[in-house]
Amino acid sequence: MAPSFDITSHTVCVMDASGQLGFSLVQRLLQRGYTVHASIQKYGEEDLFNGVSADSDKLKIFRSDPFDYHSIIDALKGCSGLFYSFEPPLDQPNYDEYMADVEVRAAHNVLEACAQTETIDKVVFTSSATAVVWREDRKTIEPDLDEIHWSDVNFCRKFKLWHGMSKTLSEKTAFALAMDRGVNMVSINAGLLMTHDLSIKHPYLRGAAEMYEDGVFVTVDLGFLVDTHICVYEDVSSYGRYLCFNHIINTQDDAVQLAHKLAPTASSSLPQSGDHGKSFIEQKISNKKLNKLMVDFEA
Template identity: 70%
Template sequence: MAPASFHSNSTVCVMDASGHLGLSLVESLLQRGYTVHAAVQCHGDSQFDGISCNKQNLKIFHSDPFDYQSIIDALRGCSGLFYNFVPPEDQPTYDDEFMVDVEVRAAHNVLEACAQTETIDKVVFTSSITAVVWRQDGNSLPSDLDERKWSDVNLCRKFKLWHALSKTVAEKTAWALAMDRTINLVSVNAGLLMSPDLSISHPYLKGAAEMYEDGTFVTVDLDFLVGAHICVFEDVSSYGRYLCFNHVINSPEDAFELARKLTLSSPSPPQSYEHDKKITQQRISNRKLNKLMVDFESGPRLE
Protein backbone atom coordinates (compact mmCIF):
# COMPACT_ATOMS: atom_id res chain seq x y z
CA MET A 1 0.00 0.00 0.00
CA ALA A 2 1.43 3.37 -1.02
CA PRO A 3 1.96 5.95 1.73
CA ALA A 4 -0.49 8.80 2.10
CA SER A 5 0.47 11.83 0.03
CA PHE A 6 0.38 15.48 0.88
CA HIS A 7 -2.82 16.99 -0.51
CA SER A 8 -3.11 20.73 -0.07
CA ASN A 9 -2.51 23.91 -1.98
CA SER A 10 -0.32 22.94 -4.96
CA THR A 11 1.79 26.10 -4.74
CA VAL A 12 5.20 25.71 -3.13
CA CYS A 13 8.28 27.86 -2.70
CA VAL A 14 11.89 26.85 -3.38
CA MET A 15 14.45 29.03 -1.59
CA ASP A 16 17.23 29.46 -2.69
CA ALA A 17 16.43 28.25 -6.20
CA SER A 18 19.70 29.26 -7.85
CA GLY A 19 21.97 26.32 -7.02
CA HIS A 20 22.02 22.78 -8.43
CA LEU A 21 19.57 21.50 -5.83
CA GLY A 22 17.24 24.49 -6.05
CA LEU A 23 17.06 24.47 -9.86
CA SER A 24 16.47 20.72 -9.98
CA LEU A 25 13.77 20.98 -7.34
CA VAL A 26 12.03 23.72 -9.31
CA GLU A 27 12.06 21.64 -12.49
CA SER A 28 10.89 18.44 -10.79
CA LEU A 29 8.10 20.22 -8.93
CA LEU A 30 6.90 21.88 -12.13
CA GLN A 31 6.89 18.48 -13.84
CA ARG A 32 4.73 17.13 -11.01
CA GLY A 33 2.15 19.87 -11.56
CA TYR A 34 3.01 22.31 -8.79
CA THR A 35 3.01 26.05 -9.12
CA VAL A 36 6.48 27.07 -7.95
CA HIS A 37 7.68 30.30 -6.38
CA ALA A 38 11.40 30.25 -7.14
CA ALA A 39 13.15 32.58 -4.69
CA VAL A 40 16.66 33.70 -5.65
CA GLN A 41 19.09 36.22 -4.18
CA CYS A 42 20.56 37.37 -7.47
CA HIS A 43 18.59 39.56 -9.85
CA GLY A 44 19.12 37.60 -13.04
CA ASP A 45 16.62 34.96 -14.20
CA SER A 46 18.83 33.32 -16.81
CA GLN A 47 19.44 30.27 -14.58
CA PHE A 48 15.89 29.14 -15.36
CA ASP A 49 16.36 29.22 -19.14
CA GLY A 50 17.54 25.61 -19.14
CA ILE A 51 14.38 24.23 -17.53
CA SER A 52 12.90 21.87 -20.10
CA CYS A 53 9.32 21.68 -18.84
CA ASN A 54 6.48 24.20 -19.22
CA LYS A 55 7.34 27.28 -17.16
CA GLN A 56 3.80 28.65 -17.11
CA ASN A 57 3.50 27.79 -13.41
CA LEU A 58 6.89 29.28 -12.48
CA LYS A 59 7.00 32.58 -10.62
CA ILE A 60 10.38 34.10 -9.81
CA PHE A 61 10.98 36.15 -6.67
CA HIS A 62 14.11 38.06 -5.74
CA SER A 63 14.36 37.18 -2.08
CA ASP A 64 17.14 38.00 0.34
CA PRO A 65 17.28 35.77 3.46
CA PHE A 66 18.19 38.90 5.41
CA ASP A 67 15.27 40.91 4.03
CA TYR A 68 12.27 39.65 5.99
CA GLN A 69 9.65 41.24 3.74
CA SER A 70 11.13 39.68 0.61
CA ILE A 71 10.81 36.25 2.26
CA ILE A 72 7.18 36.92 3.16
CA ASP A 73 6.47 37.98 -0.45
CA ALA A 74 7.94 34.75 -1.84
CA LEU A 75 6.00 32.58 0.62
CA ARG A 76 2.64 34.25 0.10
CA GLY A 77 0.02 31.73 -0.99
CA CYS A 78 2.36 28.72 -0.66
CA SER A 79 1.52 25.51 1.21
CA GLY A 80 5.12 24.41 1.49
CA LEU A 81 8.72 25.60 1.47
CA PHE A 82 11.85 23.80 0.32
CA TYR A 83 14.65 25.74 1.98
CA ASN A 84 18.37 25.36 1.32
CA PHE A 85 20.96 27.93 2.26
CA VAL A 86 23.13 29.47 -0.46
CA PRO A 87 25.87 31.83 0.80
CA PRO A 88 25.36 35.43 -0.36
CA GLU A 89 27.59 36.46 -3.25
CA ASP A 90 29.20 39.23 -1.21
CA GLN A 91 29.94 36.98 1.78
CA PRO A 92 32.89 34.63 2.22
CA THR A 93 32.47 30.89 2.06
CA TYR A 94 33.04 28.58 5.02
CA ASP A 95 36.48 29.91 5.90
CA ASP A 96 35.77 31.00 9.45
CA GLU A 97 33.09 31.21 12.13
CA PHE A 98 31.52 34.26 10.50
CA MET A 99 29.48 32.02 8.17
CA VAL A 100 27.89 30.35 11.20
CA ASP A 101 26.22 33.62 12.15
CA VAL A 102 25.17 34.27 8.55
CA GLU A 103 23.55 30.86 8.09
CA VAL A 104 21.85 30.92 11.49
CA ARG A 105 20.36 34.37 10.89
CA ALA A 106 19.08 33.26 7.49
CA ALA A 107 17.46 30.13 8.95
CA HIS A 108 15.87 32.14 11.75
CA ASN A 109 14.42 34.71 9.35
CA VAL A 110 13.00 32.09 7.01
CA LEU A 111 11.40 29.99 9.78
CA GLU A 112 9.95 33.09 11.41
CA ALA A 113 8.46 34.12 8.07
CA CYS A 114 6.94 30.64 7.70
CA ALA A 115 5.33 31.03 11.12
CA GLN A 116 3.75 34.26 9.93
CA THR A 117 2.45 32.75 6.66
CA GLU A 118 -0.88 31.06 7.40
CA THR A 119 -0.90 28.96 4.23
CA ILE A 120 2.39 27.18 5.00
CA ASP A 121 1.70 23.59 6.07
CA LYS A 122 5.15 22.03 5.78
CA VAL A 123 8.79 23.08 5.55
CA VAL A 124 11.53 20.84 4.14
CA PHE A 125 14.84 22.12 5.50
CA THR A 126 18.03 21.05 3.73
CA SER A 127 20.81 20.32 6.20
CA SER A 128 23.92 18.17 5.97
CA ILE A 129 25.41 14.91 7.15
CA THR A 130 28.14 17.12 8.65
CA ALA A 131 25.55 18.11 11.28
CA VAL A 132 25.57 14.47 12.41
CA VAL A 133 29.00 12.82 12.10
CA TRP A 134 31.39 14.93 14.22
CA ARG A 135 31.33 13.53 17.76
CA GLN A 136 33.90 13.16 20.53
CA ASP A 137 32.86 9.55 21.07
CA GLY A 138 32.68 8.68 17.37
CA ASN A 139 34.86 5.57 17.48
CA SER A 140 33.19 4.17 20.58
CA LEU A 141 29.57 4.35 19.44
CA PRO A 142 27.86 0.98 19.95
CA SER A 143 25.73 1.35 16.82
CA ASP A 144 25.55 3.20 13.51
CA LEU A 145 25.12 6.95 13.39
CA ASP A 146 21.60 7.90 12.40
CA GLU A 147 19.23 10.86 12.43
CA ARG A 148 19.18 10.93 16.24
CA LYS A 149 22.82 12.07 16.45
CA TRP A 150 24.17 15.60 16.31
CA SER A 151 27.68 16.88 15.66
CA ASP A 152 29.47 18.26 18.70
CA VAL A 153 29.68 22.03 18.23
CA ASN A 154 32.72 22.33 20.52
CA LEU A 155 34.57 19.69 18.51
CA CYS A 156 33.66 21.44 15.26
CA ARG A 157 34.89 24.77 16.59
CA LYS A 158 38.11 23.24 17.96
CA PHE A 159 39.08 21.71 14.61
CA LYS A 160 37.68 24.61 12.54
CA LEU A 161 35.05 22.47 10.83
CA TRP A 162 33.08 25.56 9.85
CA HIS A 163 30.72 23.82 7.42
CA ALA A 164 29.74 21.28 10.05
CA LEU A 165 29.39 23.96 12.72
CA SER A 166 27.23 26.17 10.48
CA LYS A 167 24.95 23.32 9.45
CA THR A 168 24.60 22.02 13.01
CA VAL A 169 23.80 25.35 14.63
CA ALA A 170 21.52 26.52 11.80
CA GLU A 171 19.54 23.27 11.85
CA LYS A 172 19.22 23.37 15.64
CA THR A 173 18.00 26.95 15.35
CA ALA A 174 15.39 25.88 12.79
CA TRP A 175 14.17 23.03 15.00
CA ALA A 176 13.94 25.25 18.08
CA LEU A 177 11.92 27.86 16.22
CA ALA A 178 9.72 25.22 14.57
CA MET A 179 8.83 23.72 17.96
CA ASP A 180 8.21 27.16 19.46
CA ARG A 181 6.01 28.28 16.54
CA THR A 182 4.43 24.85 15.87
CA ILE A 183 5.80 24.68 12.33
CA ASN A 184 5.65 21.30 10.58
CA LEU A 185 9.36 20.91 9.82
CA VAL A 186 11.24 18.01 8.25
CA SER A 187 14.98 18.09 7.58
CA VAL A 188 16.95 16.31 4.86
CA ASN A 189 20.57 15.87 5.97
CA ALA A 190 22.44 15.37 2.72
CA GLY A 191 25.75 13.71 2.03
CA LEU A 192 28.30 15.35 -0.26
CA LEU A 193 26.35 16.37 -3.37
CA MET A 194 27.99 15.04 -6.52
CA SER A 195 27.40 18.15 -8.62
CA PRO A 196 29.21 18.86 -11.92
CA ASP A 197 31.26 21.68 -10.39
CA LEU A 198 32.32 19.79 -7.26
CA SER A 199 35.94 20.51 -6.37
CA ILE A 200 38.47 19.72 -3.70
CA SER A 201 37.78 23.12 -2.10
CA HIS A 202 34.22 22.19 -1.09
CA PRO A 203 33.90 22.88 2.66
CA TYR A 204 32.14 19.55 3.26
CA LEU A 205 35.46 17.86 2.51
CA LYS A 206 37.24 19.36 5.53
CA GLY A 207 37.89 16.24 7.59
CA ALA A 208 37.18 13.85 4.70
CA ALA A 209 40.01 11.51 5.75
CA GLU A 210 38.58 11.19 9.24
CA MET A 211 35.09 10.54 7.89
CA TYR A 212 36.52 7.88 5.59
CA GLU A 213 38.32 6.16 8.46
CA ASP A 214 35.16 6.28 10.59
CA GLY A 215 32.97 4.82 7.83
CA THR A 216 30.80 7.95 7.65
CA PHE A 217 32.00 9.54 4.39
CA VAL A 218 28.90 9.49 2.16
CA THR A 219 27.80 11.13 -1.09
CA VAL A 220 24.47 11.69 -2.80
CA ASP A 221 23.46 12.04 -6.44
CA LEU A 222 21.36 15.05 -7.38
CA ASP A 223 18.36 13.06 -8.64
CA PHE A 224 18.24 11.01 -5.45
CA LEU A 225 18.47 14.14 -3.28
CA VAL A 226 15.68 15.87 -5.19
CA GLY A 227 13.49 12.78 -4.95
CA ALA A 228 14.08 12.59 -1.21
CA HIS A 229 13.00 16.20 -0.72
CA ILE A 230 9.78 15.73 -2.65
CA CYS A 231 9.06 12.42 -0.94
CA VAL A 232 9.33 13.83 2.59
CA PHE A 233 7.18 16.78 1.54
CA GLU A 234 4.39 14.75 -0.05
CA ASP A 235 4.28 11.90 2.48
CA VAL A 236 2.16 12.98 5.44
CA SER A 237 3.88 10.41 7.66
CA SER A 238 7.30 12.06 7.37
CA TYR A 239 8.74 13.57 10.53
CA GLY A 240 12.01 14.71 12.05
CA ARG A 241 15.35 14.28 10.31
CA TYR A 242 16.30 12.07 7.36
CA LEU A 243 19.89 11.22 6.47
CA CYS A 244 20.15 11.29 2.69
CA PHE A 245 22.91 9.51 0.75
CA ASN A 246 23.14 6.75 -1.83
CA HIS A 247 26.85 5.94 -1.81
CA VAL A 248 29.41 5.29 0.90
CA ILE A 249 33.08 6.04 0.30
CA ASN A 250 34.60 3.16 2.25
CA SER A 251 37.19 1.49 0.02
CA PRO A 252 40.47 2.62 -1.57
CA GLU A 253 38.84 2.29 -4.99
CA ASP A 254 35.96 4.59 -3.95
CA ALA A 255 38.39 7.13 -2.53
CA PHE A 256 40.57 7.09 -5.65
CA GLU A 257 37.61 7.54 -8.00
CA LEU A 258 36.33 10.47 -5.93
CA ALA A 259 39.80 12.05 -5.93
CA ARG A 260 39.83 11.86 -9.74
CA LYS A 261 36.52 13.72 -9.89
CA LEU A 262 37.65 16.38 -7.45
CA THR A 263 40.91 17.33 -9.16
CA LEU A 264 41.61 18.71 -12.62
CA SER A 265 44.50 16.29 -13.10
CA SER A 266 44.21 12.53 -12.83
CA PRO A 267 46.13 11.45 -9.73
CA SER A 268 48.06 8.21 -9.83
CA PRO A 269 46.94 5.51 -7.42
CA PRO A 270 49.25 5.05 -4.42
CA GLN A 271 51.72 2.18 -4.67
CA SER A 272 49.70 0.20 -2.16
CA TYR A 273 46.48 0.64 -4.18
CA GLU A 274 46.48 -2.81 -5.81
CA HIS A 275 47.29 -4.53 -2.54
CA ASP A 276 45.16 -2.53 -0.12
CA LYS A 277 41.55 -3.58 -0.70
CA LYS A 278 40.45 -3.06 2.86
CA ILE A 279 36.81 -2.03 3.15
CA THR A 280 36.01 0.35 5.99
CA GLN A 281 32.89 -0.70 7.85
CA GLN A 282 29.95 1.60 7.13
CA ARG A 283 28.90 3.25 10.38
CA ILE A 284 26.09 5.52 9.29
CA SER A 285 22.51 4.59 8.45
CA ASN A 286 19.88 6.08 6.12
CA ARG A 287 17.39 3.33 6.90
CA LYS A 288 14.67 5.80 7.90
CA LEU A 289 14.71 7.58 4.54
CA ASN A 290 14.95 4.38 2.51
CA LYS A 291 11.88 3.00 4.28
CA LEU A 292 9.91 6.16 3.48
CA MET A 293 10.95 6.15 -0.18
CA VAL A 294 10.09 2.52 -0.93
CA ASP A 295 6.80 3.42 -2.65
CA PHE A 296 7.75 6.90 -3.79
CA GLU A 297 7.21 7.62 -7.49
CA SER A 298 9.31 10.41 -8.95
CA GLY A 299 7.08 11.01 -11.99
CA PRO A 300 4.22 13.49 -12.45
CA ARG A 301 1.73 13.57 -9.56
CA LEU A 302 -0.77 16.40 -9.83
CA GLU A 303 -3.37 16.72 -12.57
Protein backbone atom coordinates in the same frame (compact mmCIF):
# COMPACT_ATOMS: atom_id res chain seq x y z
CA MET B 1 2.18 8.79 0.15
CA ALA B 2 -1.27 9.58 1.47
CA PRO B 3 -3.97 8.95 -1.18
CA SER B 4 -5.61 12.30 -0.41
CA PHE B 5 -2.53 14.33 -1.37
CA ASP B 6 -3.57 16.52 -4.31
CA ILE B 7 -0.44 17.92 -5.96
CA THR B 8 -2.32 20.30 -8.27
CA SER B 9 -3.74 22.19 -5.28
CA HIS B 10 -0.29 22.86 -3.82
CA THR B 11 1.77 25.98 -4.33
CA VAL B 12 5.27 25.62 -2.93
CA CYS B 13 8.27 27.90 -2.58
CA VAL B 14 11.85 26.85 -3.39
CA MET B 15 14.55 28.96 -1.73
CA ASP B 16 17.28 29.40 -2.98
CA ALA B 17 16.09 28.24 -6.40
CA SER B 18 19.27 29.19 -8.27
CA GLY B 19 21.52 26.55 -6.68
CA GLN B 20 21.81 23.16 -8.35
CA LEU B 21 19.48 21.52 -5.84
CA GLY B 22 16.99 24.38 -5.91
CA PHE B 23 16.87 24.60 -9.71
CA SER B 24 16.40 20.82 -10.05
CA LEU B 25 13.66 20.91 -7.42
CA VAL B 26 11.81 23.62 -9.35
CA GLN B 27 11.98 21.54 -12.54
CA ARG B 28 10.78 18.33 -10.86
CA LEU B 29 7.98 20.04 -8.93
CA LEU B 30 6.66 21.65 -12.10
CA GLN B 31 6.76 18.28 -13.86
CA ARG B 32 4.67 16.81 -11.03
CA GLY B 33 2.02 19.52 -11.40
CA TYR B 34 2.89 21.91 -8.58
CA THR B 35 2.69 25.69 -8.81
CA VAL B 36 6.13 26.96 -7.79
CA HIS B 37 7.44 30.20 -6.34
CA ALA B 38 11.14 30.17 -7.27
CA SER B 39 13.01 32.42 -4.86
CA ILE B 40 16.43 33.66 -5.96
CA GLN B 41 18.97 36.00 -4.35
CA LYS B 42 20.81 37.63 -7.24
CA TYR B 43 19.94 39.82 -10.19
CA GLY B 44 20.15 38.07 -13.55
CA GLU B 45 19.32 34.61 -12.21
CA GLU B 46 15.79 34.93 -13.57
CA ASP B 47 17.23 33.93 -16.95
CA LEU B 48 17.91 30.43 -15.59
CA PHE B 49 14.21 29.70 -15.71
CA ASN B 50 13.55 30.71 -19.31
CA GLY B 51 11.61 27.87 -20.92
CA VAL B 52 11.45 25.79 -17.73
CA SER B 53 7.64 25.94 -17.60
CA ALA B 54 5.27 25.89 -20.55
CA ASP B 55 2.57 27.39 -18.31
CA SER B 56 3.54 30.84 -17.05
CA ASP B 57 0.91 30.62 -14.32
CA LYS B 58 2.71 27.65 -12.78
CA LEU B 59 6.03 29.38 -12.16
CA LYS B 60 6.60 32.71 -10.46
CA ILE B 61 10.06 34.19 -9.80
CA PHE B 62 10.81 36.13 -6.62
CA ARG B 63 13.96 37.91 -5.49
CA SER B 64 14.30 37.07 -1.81
CA ASP B 65 17.25 37.80 0.42
CA PRO B 66 17.31 35.45 3.44
CA PHE B 67 18.43 38.47 5.49
CA ASP B 68 15.44 40.54 4.31
CA TYR B 69 12.44 39.26 6.24
CA HIS B 70 9.82 41.05 4.12
CA SER B 71 11.17 39.66 0.85
CA ILE B 72 10.82 36.14 2.30
CA ILE B 73 7.22 36.86 3.32
CA ASP B 74 6.44 37.98 -0.24
CA ALA B 75 7.81 34.75 -1.74
CA LEU B 76 5.89 32.58 0.73
CA LYS B 77 2.53 34.27 0.19
CA GLY B 78 -0.10 31.66 -0.76
CA CYS B 79 2.32 28.72 -0.42
CA SER B 80 1.55 25.51 1.46
CA GLY B 81 5.18 24.40 1.62
CA LEU B 82 8.76 25.63 1.54
CA PHE B 83 11.90 23.83 0.35
CA TYR B 84 14.77 25.74 1.93
CA SER B 85 18.48 25.36 1.25
CA PHE B 86 21.10 27.91 2.25
CA GLU B 87 23.36 29.46 -0.38
CA PRO B 88 26.28 31.56 0.98
CA PRO B 89 25.99 35.26 0.12
CA LEU B 90 28.06 36.71 -2.70
CA ASP B 91 30.28 38.73 -0.37
CA GLN B 92 31.10 35.68 1.79
CA PRO B 93 31.28 32.62 -0.47
CA ASN B 94 33.64 30.58 1.73
CA TYR B 95 32.89 28.77 4.97
CA ASP B 96 34.85 30.13 7.90
CA GLU B 97 34.34 30.64 11.63
CA TYR B 98 31.85 33.46 10.98
CA MET B 99 29.65 31.57 8.51
CA ALA B 100 27.65 29.93 11.31
CA ASP B 101 26.35 33.33 12.40
CA VAL B 102 25.32 34.10 8.81
CA GLU B 103 23.61 30.76 8.26
CA VAL B 104 21.86 30.81 11.64
CA ARG B 105 20.50 34.30 11.00
CA ALA B 106 19.16 33.23 7.61
CA ALA B 107 17.49 30.13 9.06
CA HIS B 108 15.91 32.19 11.84
CA ASN B 109 14.47 34.70 9.37
CA VAL B 110 13.08 32.01 7.10
CA LEU B 111 11.42 30.00 9.88
CA GLU B 112 9.98 33.13 11.47
CA ALA B 113 8.51 34.10 8.09
CA CYS B 114 7.00 30.61 7.75
CA ALA B 115 5.44 30.96 11.20
CA GLN B 116 3.81 34.20 10.07
CA THR B 117 2.47 32.64 6.83
CA GLU B 118 -0.82 30.95 7.70
CA THR B 119 -0.90 28.81 4.55
CA ILE B 120 2.41 27.03 5.24
CA ASP B 121 1.81 23.38 6.18
CA LYS B 122 5.36 21.99 5.97
CA VAL B 123 8.95 23.15 5.67
CA VAL B 124 11.59 20.85 4.17
CA PHE B 125 14.94 22.14 5.46
CA THR B 126 18.12 21.03 3.68
CA SER B 127 20.92 20.35 6.14
CA SER B 128 24.00 18.15 5.86
CA ALA B 129 25.48 14.90 7.10
CA THR B 130 28.21 17.10 8.56
CA ALA B 131 25.61 18.06 11.19
CA VAL B 132 25.59 14.39 12.24
CA VAL B 133 29.08 12.88 11.95
CA TRP B 134 31.46 15.13 13.92
CA ARG B 135 31.67 13.94 17.53
CA GLU B 136 34.44 13.02 19.95
CA ASP B 137 32.86 9.59 20.50
CA ARG B 138 32.07 8.85 16.85
CA LYS B 139 34.45 5.86 16.65
CA THR B 140 32.83 4.08 19.59
CA ILE B 141 29.12 4.71 18.98
CA GLU B 142 26.95 1.60 18.84
CA PRO B 143 24.92 1.12 16.75
CA ASP B 144 25.73 3.18 13.64
CA LEU B 145 25.46 6.95 13.44
CA ASP B 146 22.05 8.05 12.19
CA GLU B 147 19.73 11.05 12.34
CA ILE B 148 19.34 10.91 16.13
CA HIS B 149 22.97 12.02 16.43
CA TRP B 150 24.18 15.61 16.22
CA SER B 151 27.65 16.93 15.54
CA ASP B 152 29.35 18.46 18.57
CA VAL B 153 29.70 22.20 17.94
CA ASN B 154 32.72 22.52 20.26
CA PHE B 155 34.43 19.62 18.48
CA CYS B 156 33.77 21.32 15.13
CA ARG B 157 35.13 24.60 16.41
CA LYS B 158 38.25 22.95 17.84
CA PHE B 159 39.15 21.30 14.53
CA LYS B 160 37.88 24.17 12.34
CA LEU B 161 35.12 22.05 10.77
CA TRP B 162 33.17 25.18 9.83
CA HIS B 163 30.71 23.45 7.51
CA GLY B 164 29.67 21.02 10.21
CA MET B 165 29.44 23.78 12.81
CA SER B 166 27.31 26.01 10.57
CA LYS B 167 24.95 23.24 9.50
CA THR B 168 24.52 21.98 13.07
CA LEU B 169 23.79 25.40 14.55
CA SER B 170 21.46 26.50 11.74
CA GLU B 171 19.50 23.25 11.79
CA LYS B 172 19.14 23.34 15.59
CA THR B 173 18.04 26.98 15.40
CA ALA B 174 15.44 26.14 12.75
CA PHE B 175 14.05 23.20 14.73
CA ALA B 176 13.89 25.23 17.96
CA LEU B 177 12.01 28.05 16.26
CA ALA B 178 9.73 25.63 14.39
CA MET B 179 8.77 23.94 17.67
CA ASP B 180 8.23 27.26 19.41
CA ARG B 181 6.08 28.66 16.59
CA GLY B 182 4.21 25.46 15.72
CA VAL B 183 5.74 25.05 12.26
CA ASN B 184 5.85 21.52 10.81
CA MET B 185 9.50 21.16 9.76
CA VAL B 186 11.43 18.16 8.47
CA SER B 187 15.16 18.26 7.75
CA ILE B 188 17.26 16.33 5.24
CA ASN B 189 20.86 15.70 6.23
CA ALA B 190 22.43 15.22 2.84
CA GLY B 191 25.73 13.59 2.00
CA LEU B 192 28.23 15.31 -0.28
CA LEU B 193 26.27 16.29 -3.40
CA MET B 194 27.99 14.83 -6.45
CA THR B 195 27.71 17.56 -9.05
CA HIS B 196 29.72 18.03 -12.25
CA ASP B 197 31.48 21.11 -10.85
CA LEU B 198 32.40 19.61 -7.47
CA SER B 199 35.90 20.69 -6.42
CA ILE B 200 38.43 20.05 -3.67
CA LYS B 201 37.46 23.45 -2.20
CA HIS B 202 33.98 22.30 -1.18
CA PRO B 203 33.68 22.95 2.60
CA TYR B 204 32.06 19.52 3.17
CA LEU B 205 35.43 17.94 2.32
CA ARG B 206 37.32 19.36 5.29
CA GLY B 207 38.04 16.22 7.33
CA ALA B 208 37.34 13.91 4.36
CA ALA B 209 40.14 11.52 5.31
CA GLU B 210 38.77 11.22 8.84
CA MET B 211 35.22 10.61 7.56
CA TYR B 212 36.62 7.88 5.31
CA GLU B 213 38.53 6.24 8.18
CA ASP B 214 35.40 6.34 10.37
CA GLY B 215 33.20 4.75 7.68
CA VAL B 216 30.89 7.79 7.46
CA PHE B 217 31.98 9.50 4.20
CA VAL B 218 28.67 9.52 2.34
CA THR B 219 27.67 11.05 -1.01
CA VAL B 220 24.37 11.62 -2.78
CA ASP B 221 23.33 11.98 -6.41
CA LEU B 222 21.29 15.05 -7.35
CA GLY B 223 18.31 13.06 -8.64
CA PHE B 224 18.06 11.01 -5.45
CA LEU B 225 18.32 14.13 -3.28
CA VAL B 226 15.53 15.84 -5.24
CA ASP B 227 13.30 12.75 -4.95
CA THR B 228 13.96 12.64 -1.21
CA HIS B 229 12.86 16.25 -0.74
CA ILE B 230 9.62 15.66 -2.62
CA CYS B 231 8.91 12.37 -0.85
CA VAL B 232 9.45 13.97 2.56
CA TYR B 233 7.12 16.83 1.62
CA GLU B 234 4.36 14.65 0.21
CA ASP B 235 4.37 11.92 2.86
CA VAL B 236 2.23 13.08 5.79
CA SER B 237 4.05 10.64 8.09
CA SER B 238 7.48 12.25 7.63
CA TYR B 239 8.97 13.79 10.76
CA GLY B 240 12.23 14.97 12.31
CA ARG B 241 15.50 14.39 10.46
CA TYR B 242 16.44 12.09 7.56
CA LEU B 243 20.00 11.15 6.64
CA CYS B 244 20.14 11.14 2.85
CA PHE B 245 22.84 9.36 0.85
CA ASN B 246 23.01 6.67 -1.82
CA HIS B 247 26.72 5.89 -1.79
CA ILE B 248 29.47 5.55 0.79
CA ILE B 249 33.17 6.06 0.12
CA ASN B 250 34.56 3.05 1.99
CA THR B 251 36.94 1.34 -0.42
CA GLN B 252 40.35 2.49 -1.56
CA ASP B 253 39.18 2.44 -5.17
CA ASP B 254 36.26 4.76 -4.33
CA ALA B 255 38.54 7.10 -2.42
CA VAL B 256 41.19 7.28 -5.12
CA GLN B 257 38.56 7.78 -7.84
CA LEU B 258 36.99 10.66 -5.92
CA ALA B 259 40.38 12.21 -5.15
CA HIS B 260 41.35 12.25 -8.82
CA LYS B 261 37.95 13.66 -9.82
CA LEU B 262 38.29 16.52 -7.35
CA ALA B 263 41.96 17.42 -7.82
CA PRO B 264 43.95 15.28 -10.26
CA THR B 265 47.27 16.86 -9.29
CA ALA B 266 46.65 17.83 -5.67
CA SER B 267 44.54 15.26 -3.85
CA SER B 268 46.66 14.89 -0.72
CA SER B 269 43.83 15.88 1.63
CA LEU B 270 41.77 12.87 0.60
CA PRO B 271 42.38 9.20 1.46
CA GLN B 272 44.88 7.52 -0.81
CA SER B 273 45.27 3.99 -2.12
CA GLY B 274 47.85 2.86 0.42
CA ASP B 275 46.12 4.22 3.51
CA HIS B 276 45.63 2.04 6.57
CA GLY B 277 46.52 -1.21 4.78
CA LYS B 278 42.82 -1.83 4.15
CA SER B 279 40.89 -2.18 0.93
CA PHE B 280 37.51 -1.87 2.68
CA ILE B 281 36.29 0.18 5.63
CA GLU B 282 33.19 -0.87 7.55
CA GLN B 283 30.20 1.43 7.09
CA LYS B 284 29.26 3.12 10.35
CA ILE B 285 26.34 5.29 9.26
CA SER B 286 22.72 4.37 8.50
CA ASN B 287 19.86 5.88 6.50
CA LYS B 288 17.28 3.16 7.28
CA LYS B 289 14.69 5.75 8.31
CA LEU B 290 14.78 7.38 4.87
CA ASN B 291 14.84 4.08 2.97
CA LYS B 292 11.68 2.98 4.78
CA LEU B 293 9.93 6.23 3.83
CA MET B 294 11.03 6.03 0.18
CA VAL B 295 9.77 2.47 -0.41
CA ASP B 296 6.43 3.52 -1.90
CA PHE B 297 7.53 6.84 -3.43
CA GLU B 298 6.85 7.19 -7.14
CA ALA B 299 9.45 9.48 -8.65
